[in-house]
Amino acid sequence: MLIVFEGIDGCGKSAVMERVSAHLAGRGVDPLMTSEFGPHMPWGPGLKADLIEAAGNPLDEYDVVRTARRFHAYEVLEPAHELGRVVLMDRYIASTCAYQGQTDALPVRRILDEHDQDEMLWPDLTIQLQCSYHIAKKRVTARGKGDAFEKRGADFFTQAAEIFDCLAHVQLSRDARRIALIDADQDLETVTAGAVAAVNKLMGISA
Ligand SMILES: Nc1ncnc2c1ncn2[C@@H]1O[C@H](COP(=O)(O)OP(=O)(O)OP(=O)(O)O)[C@@H](O)[C@H]1O
Numbered sequence: 001m002l003i004v005f006e007g008i009d010g011c012g013k014s015a016v017m018e019r020v021s022a023h024l025a026g027r028g029v030d031p032l033m034t035s036e037f038g039p040h041m042p043w044g045p046g047l048k049a050d051l052i053e054a055a056g057n058p059l060d061e062y063d064v065v066r067t068a069r070r071f072h073a074y075e076v077l078e079p080a081h082e083l084g085r086v087v088l089m090d091r092y093i094a095s096t097c098a099y100q101g102q103t104d105a106l107p108v109r110r111i112l113d114e115h116d117q118d119e120m121l122w123p124d125l126t127i128q129l130q131c132s133y134h135i136a137k138k139r140v141t142a143r144g145k146g147d148a149f150e151k152r153g154a155d156f157f158t159q160a161a162e163i164f165d166c167l168a169h170v171q172l173s174r175d176a177r178r179i180a181l182i183d184a185d186q187d188l189e190t191v192t193a194g195a196v197a198a199v200n201k202l203m204g205i206s207a
Pocket residue numbers: 007008009010011012013014015016139140142143184185186187188189191
């Protein structure tokens with residue numbers, strides 16, 4: 001089962017994912033936490049730095065993301081899927097649409113079609129954290145990692161948030177069980193409760 005946490009930088013993906021993982025562990029589930037640009041991957045943190053460095057050239061960024069995605073799928077997602085494990089993942093296909101799909105050179109439709117062509121898994125549930133730019137920026141700055149914000153700027157993140165919202169609403173109209181839209185401007189406890197409720201519902205865990 002693949003559960004993905006999505007949203008702009010600083011919306012709280014990692015913090016909420018860790019709390020959902022702890023919740024599941026308390027219910028006897030042993031979830032696997034992963035991300036394509038996590039330090040546990042063989043390319044380490046360097047590839048994420050390359051991606052941020054390449055910011056502004058979506059086709060180059062897309063090449064990096066697509067290659068990393070195929071490798072991560074082969075090494076991590078597919079084996080976990082075969083073992084029937086619950087996978088909690090920080091960012092996936094919606095992030096590619098939101099971050100690389102902002103220009104006519106690389107339409108969101110093409111990114112989605114190529115995800116299918118590459119035979120990548122689709123999430124069973126996407127936890128979409130909706131966070132306003134100024135709040136996300138404050139959190140990232142307080143955390144001491146404002147590089148992506150400085151590099152990409154407010155317009156980029158506003159457009160990314162619009163693409164995330166648009167994808168979420170399409171998913172809501174197609175299969176509402178696969179998407180949880182959560183107001184991530186709220187405090188961490190409230191946001192976590194929303195995510196936990198969505199995961200409980202998906203997995204048939206009683207509250
Ligand atoms: N709802 C919240 N209220 C207050 N603080 C929060 C909330 N969610 C996350 N934070 C804090 O904001 C900071 C950024 O959160 P986090 O690293 O989880 O975001 P992220 O979406 O994973 O960011 P990035 O995409 O840049 O890795 C952290 O210090 C985290 O503890």
